[in-house]
Amino acid sequence: MTYPTDFKYTKEHEWIKASGNTATIGITHYAQESLGDIVFVDLPKPGAEMTAGKTFGSVESVKAVSDLYAPASGTVTEVNGELATAPEKVNKDAHGSWMVKIALKNPGEVNSLLSAADYEKFVAEEGGH
Amino acid sequence: MPAVEATTPTIRKTALNAVHRQMGAKMVEFNGWDMPVEYPCAGGIIAEHNAVRNGVGIFDVSHMGDIRLQGPQALAAVQHISMNDASRLAVGQAQYSALLYPQGTFVDDVIVHRLGEDDYLLVINAGTREKDFNWVRDNTRQFNCKVENLSDDFTQIAIQGPKGVNLLQKLTDADLGVVKFYWVTRGTVCGLRNILIARTGYTAEDGFEIYVPTDEATSAMVWxxxxxxxxxxGVVPCGLGARNTLRLEGKLPLYGHEISDTINVWEAGLDRFCKMEKPEFVGRDALLKAKSQALKRTLVGLEMVERGIARDGYKVLDDGGQEIGYVTSGSFAPFLKKNIALAYVPPQFSNLGSNVKVEIRGQGVKAQVVPTPFYKRPKKQ
Structure with missing residues (x-):
């Protein structure tokens, strides 16, 4: 799996694609693979505030519940409603299935996150391979 | 820094462990065992689950334990320690039963197989192996029968689903057509003679469990x-994830969830496997007394009405938000495509159609009491 180089990544396995003052957020391919069949995605409503490092929702596989952690602070502007009825899309295309779009509070915050290469290195170590 | 633990308990492995790993199974620790939870090569839990409902899937269930009671008083011993009536078993027949504490709560649930005239095999849960064996041994001392722990003597493979019979028939000379559900036979399987074949399982589906020698090479050959x-x-290998969702759809209890040492038989709704007409068994007196008193809680099936998945341990609330009980098992049900759960609630909330809520991340999410089992396999034409 290749990780898009125009995304940034967290150690909690979210990706964020920033463009000016806005950003799109989802979970990584590695995350969906570890979770297995995703059957439920719980997301905030537009207008909700997100704080970097804090949970903003959750994603559930058949077996487990995982929290979603905000890669950056901001206000939710849009939610991918499609995932409410078709959460399995995250398994099929994790990097194409965005979860929320936010207005960034501090666009510079994104720069401190992991690059694609750093993230790949990180999951290689975490996976123990 | 946390203190280093003096003893790290060793994780146990079945004889098929290397096979699972080779197949790329995701492994998890379950009751001290390193077991496959799902096989990405099979498509994962949902695909595995539906393969069992529609075709056939196979499971390594060697972590299950086995206790054999043999001797002139084997029946009397089994009758004393289990709640079902083993005297009704013909040679070759099996029954669902349970071992109880004197207070009528569960040591474990078991399948009792009558293998011979005075020869019984109890199949028990992985997490309760030692406890069960000690309990059986201690409670059968007064009987003239030998009690053996055969837990490490078998690789147990479950072949489950409507096509299970067709699959296994290809590999054995035993006529499986005459083996009814909850009966056992013996036959040559994969060239191995005298293999125990039981038409049992934990998937709410037709299927078989075979007991083969436990060495790695033989186990891998059979698998x-x-x-x-x-x-x-279209067989697929299945892990514990699918095993759990399959048994949940069929409302088959899991030790530590629907049944435990603090839950009694009446609460768990297992009345039909508890034969009070038997004059004596451990737990009977307490159950007799409990029968004359009103139930404090009862096991119900829930279906989520609003979006959300109830999980083990989540609180059940009444309409007004008051805590009334708890979820014992909950999941997305892959075949039914609904979010379902089993829960203990007071009897006044147990009527079909009763509206309750499940607390999910601080929110009361609407659920309804529905008939169980959630899934019942279609009758054969």
Whole structure:
């Protein structure tokens, strides 16, 4: 799996694609693979505030519940409603299935996150391979 | 820094552990065992689950324990320690039963197989192996029968689903057509003679469990031959994830969840497997007394009405938000495509259609009491 180089990544396995003052957020391919069949995605409503490092929702596989952690602070502007009825899309295309779009509070915050290469290195170590 | 633990308990492995790993199974620790939870090569839990409902899937269930009671008073011993009536078993027949504490709560649930005239095999849960064996041994001392722990003597493979019979028939000379559900036979399987074949399972589906020698080479040979023979039926290897969702759809209890040492038989709703007409068994007196008193809680099936998945341990609330009970098992149900759960609630909330809520991340999410089992396999034409 290749990780898009125009995304940034967290150690909690979210990706964020920033463009000016806005950003799109989802979970990584590695995350969906570890979770297995995703059957439920719980997301905030537009207008909700997100704080970097804090949970903003959750994603559930058949077996487990995982929290979603905000890669950056901001206000939710849009939610991918499609995932409410078709959460399995995250398994099929994790990097194409965005979860929320936010207005960034501090666009510079994104720069401190992991690059694609750093993230790949990180999951290689975490996976123990 | 946390203190280093003096003893790290060793994780146990079944004889098929290397096979699972080779197949790329995701492994988890379950009751001290390193077990496959799902096989990405099979498509994962949902695909595995539906393969069992529609075709056939196979499971390594060697972590299950086995206790054999043999001797002139084996029946009397089994009758004393289990709640079902083993005197009704013909040779070759099996029954669902449970071992109880004197207070009428569960040591474990078991399948009792009558293998011979005075020969009984109890199949018990992985997490309760030692406890069960000690309990059986201690409570059968007064009987003239030998009690053996055979837990490490078998690789137990479950072949489950409507096509299970077709699959296994390809590999054995035993006529499986005459083996009814909850009966056992013996036959040559994959060239191995005198293999115990039981038409039992934990999936709410037709199927078999075979007990083969526990050495790695033989175990792997059988596992691979079963997969090979099952290709035409679309067989997939299945892990504990699918095993759990399959048993949940069928409302089959899991120790530590629906049944435990603090839950009694009446609460768990297992009345039909508890034969009070038997004059004596451990737990009977307490159950007799409990029967005359009103139930404090009862096990119900819930279906989520609003979006959300109830999980083990979540609180059940009444309409007004008051805590009334708890979820014992909850999941997305892959075949039914609904979010379902089993829960203990006071009897006044147990009527079908009763509206309750499940607390999910601080929110009361609407659920309804529905008939169980959630899934019942279609009758054969």
């Amino acid at each position: 691979n031959k079963v997969l090979e023979a099952g290709k035409e039926f």
